[in-house]
Amino acid sequence: MSSVVDKSKVPWWVSNLIVPLVNLTLALLVSALFIFIAGENPYQAIKLIIYGSFGYIEGFAYTLYYTTNFIFTGLAFAVAFHCRLFNIGGEGQAYIGGLGVFLVAINFSFLPVPIVWILSIAGAFIFGAAWAFIPAYLQAKRGSHIVITTIMFNFIASSLMVYLLVDVIRDMKQMGPHTVALPKEMWLPTFKDLAALFGMKIRYSPLNASFLLAIAASFFVWFLVWKTKWGYEMRAVGHNTQAAIYAGISPYKNIIIAMLISGGLAGLLSINEILGVHHKIVSGFPAGYGFTGIAVALMGRNHPIGIFPAAFLFGILYQGGSEVTFDMPNITRYMFVAVQGVIILFSGALENLFRPQIESFFVNRLNRQVEA
Amino acid sequence: MDEPTGVLTPQEVDELFKILRSLKEEGKTIVLITHKLNEIMDLTSEVSVMRQGEVVGHTKTENTNREKLAEMMVGRSVLLRINKSNTQRGDVAFKVENLSVKDDLDVTRVKNVNLEIHAGEILGLAGVTGNGQTELLEALSGIRKVESGEIFLNGEKISDSSALLNPRELKEKGLAHIPEDRQRMGLVTDFKAYENLIFGYHDQEPYSKSSIMRENKILDYSKRVMEEYDVRPRSPHLMTSNFSGGNQQKLILSRELNENPKVLLIGQPTRGVDIGAIEFIHQRLIDMRDKGAAILLVSVELEEVLSLSDRIVVMFDGNIVGERINKDVTDRELGLLMAGVA
Numbered sequence: 001m002s003s004v005v006d007k008s009k010v011p012w013w014v015s016n017l018i019v020p021l022v023n024l025t026l027a028l029l030v031s032a033l034f035i036f037i038a039g040e041n042p043y044q045a046i047k048l049i050i051y052g053s054f055g056y057i058e059g060f061a062y063t064l065y066y067t068t069n070f071i072f073t074g075l076a077f078a079v080a081f082h083c084r085l086f087n088i089g090g091e092g093q094a095y096i097g098g099l100g101v102f103l104v105a106i107n108f109s110f111l112p113v114p115i116v117w118i119l120s121i122a123g124a125f126i127f128g129a130a131w132a133f134i135p136a137y138l139q140a141k142r143g144s145h146i147v148i149t150t151i152m153f154n155f156i157a158s159s160l161m162v163y164l165l166v167d168v169i170r171d172m173k174q175m176g177p178h179t180v181a182l183p184k185e186m187w188l189p190t191f192k193d194l195a196a197l198f199g200m201k202i203r204y205s206p207l208n209a210s211f212l213l214a215i216a217a218s219f220f221v222w223f224l225v226w227k228t229k230w231g232y233e234m235r236a237v238g239h240n241t242q243a244a245i246y247a248g249i250s251p252y253k254n255i256i257i258a259m260l261i262s263g264g265l266a267g268l269l270s271i272n273e274i275l276g277v278h279h280k281i282v283s284g285f286p287a288g289y290g291f292t293g294i295a296v297a298l299m300g301r302n303h304p305i306g307i308f309p310a311a312f313l314f315g316i317l318y319q320g321g322s323e324v325t326f327d328m329p330n331i332t333r334y335m336f337v338a339v340q341g342v343i344i345l346f347s348g349a350l351e352n353l354f355r356p357q358i359e360s361f362f363v364n365r366l367n368r369q370v371e372a
Numbered sequence: 373m374d375e376p377t378g379v380l381t382p383q384e385v386d387e388l389f390k391i392l393r394s395l396k397e398e399g400k401t402i403v404l405i406t407h408k409l410n411e412i413m414d415l416t417s418e419v420s421v422m423r424q425g426e427v428v429g430h431t432k433t434e435n436t437n438r439e440k441l442a443e444m445m446v447g448r449s450v451l452l453r454i455n456k457s458n459t460q461r462g463d464v465a466f467k468v469e470n471l472s473v474k475d476d477l478d479v480t481r482v483k484n485v486n487l488e489i490h491a492g493e494i495l496g497l498a499g500v501t502g503n504g505q506t507e508l509l510e511a512l513s514g515i516r517k518v519e520s521g522e523i524f525l526n527g528e529k530i531s532d533s534s535a536l537l538n539p540r541e542l543k544e545k546g547l548a549h550i551p552e553d554r555q556r557m558g559l560v561t562d563f564k565a566y567e568n569l570i571f572g573y574h575d576q577e578p579y580s581k582s583s584i585m586r587e588n589k590i591l592d593y594s595k596r597v598m599e600e601y602d603v604r605p606r607s608p609h610l611m612t613s614n615f616s617g618g619n620q621q622k623l624i625l626s627r628e629l630n631e632n633p634k635v636l637l638i639g640q641p642t643r644g645v646d647i648g649a650i651e652f653i654h655q656r657l658i659d660m661r662d663k664g665a666a667i668l669l670v671s672v673e674l675e676e677v678l679s680l681s682d683r684i685v686v687m688f689d690g691n692i693v694g695e696r697i698n699k700d701v702t703d704r705e706l707g708l709l710m711a712g713v714a
Contacts (some may be wrong), residue, residue: 228583
């Protein structure tokens with residue numbers, strides 16, 4: 001290893017903008033290579049991605065709909081990570097959160113609709129948090145590693161939901177593994193409804209009011225982590241458990257709190273999916289958003305301000321990617337899973353691959369300017 | 373081998389030494405790093421003594437003895453001059469009765485220790501590193517479980533084997549602790565300076581109210597204490613890891629002394645600290661004492677213990693092996709106690 005850079009001299013925009021952009025560019029170059037090998041023109045593919053995600057209003061709405069999901073799961077991972085917990089269980093927590101939304105909405109349907117929405121949000125949060133509680137407890141009290149337990153709990157959640165959807169809460173009038181639909185008045189207002197208010201007619205769009213909830217959740221996370229005593233204590237435990245104990249901060253308590261909030265935020269994904277889009281629990285609705293949220297959080301450096309653009313980027317990839325697979329026969333859906341994998345690889349696992357070089361490059365340049 | 377007998381029982385030590393001797397006879401070279409002089413005398417053929425990063429002596433083992441090695445280890449440098457008035461010793465502020473403590477590996481490191489510290493007194497605890505001082509400090513400050521025995525603060529029992537007050541509760545009762553290892557325990561080095569300046573006091577007013585941190589108040593306070601303790605650079609927003617050792621220690625010191633604790637436990641106050649900061653820190657401790665605080669000073673620097681303390685106890689292998697009034701003791705006498713010779 002060559003250069004050790006004094007971290008305090010690295011300008012914030014180098015570590016927070018330049019480095020992620022370099023990593024992203026590299027990932028896209030490797031992805032372009034994939035597309036080339038598959039026998040398609042990478043330039044055309046990129047044009048399709050951009051057209052698909054920005055080129056027409058419905059496409060852009062789809063991009064923002066995916067963004068909403070990634071914000072929730074990215075925030076979920078980030079909160080736990082500030083306590084140095086790798087919550088891999090966003091997927092399962094979101095799934096169980098959906099159960100909470102559905103049970104609340106169907107059982108409190110006699111209440112005024114806005115109250116049902118608020119209760120549903122609470123239901124999503126509480127059910128997601130509850131699913132995170134057991135791994136959190138096992139980590140805090142027994143030292144069972146959170147990565148292992150949360151992964152396992154994804155499988156348990158999945159099996160549990162399949163059981164419930166087949167045998168218990170299925171809409172018994174039909175065979176598919178999903179519940180009855182919620183009453184129509186409970187569906188969250190969509191972008192289409194909003195456009196109609198302004199006299200704009202658009203085709204179907206899954207984008208709905210949950211997007212606003214995602215933005216509110218981003219503010220909540222920022223405030224929680226940096227402005228409250230809980231955030232302070234969680235970060236202290238995350239950075240240095242021994243020092244936390246010295247200061248009378250309980251690692252046990254903070255591991256539990258961080259995981260509950262993390263699980264709750266993952267649970268909110270189901271507000272988008274169930275109140276906003278499907279209006280019922282369908283089998284497997286978290287569809288991998290929980291896992292992609294990990295990459296979103298890592299890419300966004302676990303800060304809401306970073307998570308938003310990272311979530312948006314993955315929204316573009318999801319929406320633009322489906323456009324590409326539609327138009328280019330040689331590119332399958334799985335191709336884009338690989339592209340996401342490459343991005344995760346470069347911005348997550350290989351995050352520090354070029355960081356030292358880039359940082360020392362800028363530090364040296366700035367030093368030279370100061371000397372000159 | 374670095375301190376190979378640290379966690380071994382005497383029987384296991386015998387077994388290990390048997391193996392080492394047979395290796396030696398086979399012509400193998402063994403480098404043994406240890407505090408324990410009897411191991412040196414027992415096992416080695418040549419010995420070097422290191423002190424503050426320098427080799428201060430090298431000799432054949434047969435030409436030396438434990439007393440001579442102890443003298444070499446402790447050294448005989450001139451004491452730092454400290455302006456120190458005579459003690460106005462008050463009542464007992466902190467008392468430890470028959471305290472035993474185990475470390476993480478379940479080895480008893482503090483054995484039946486008794487201590488009394490009076491208000492307005494600095495009690496120095498001397499000893500070679502690893503003789504139970506760390507575990508003692510941790511038990512006294514509510515971090516480590518007490519195996520047996522009792523601890524009293526101003527006559528009130530704060531810890532025994534069944535219950536202990538946590539560090540935050542102890543702070544409220546007027547006990548402050550400056551730990552031996554500032555980077556692993558005293559600070560969160562990835563926090564900004566101002567965040568560390570309230571570490572452990574963060575849930576008290578005015579730093580937070582209804583669980584919301586009040587950044588402006590914290591910054592006002594930070595600027596004030598950084599000025600008062602001459603922390604350089606005076607940037608509360610700078611990451612703590614970017615401060616020098618001495619300035620990191622000043623951050624801790626200002627935090628812990630700001631509340632005027634009645635009892636102060638302090639470990640290795642000047643380890644890795646530059647000479648200017650050492651003087652400053654020593655003067656602060658004397659000021660605290662003159663204001664009537666009871667101070668337990670744990671240090672492996674004999675000079676520091678001698679220049680600050682009113683009374684000195686020596687810890688060896690988990691036991692208090694001697695107690696002296698500072699003005700009646702020589703460093704040689706303490707050195708022998710520290711080496712477990714006397």
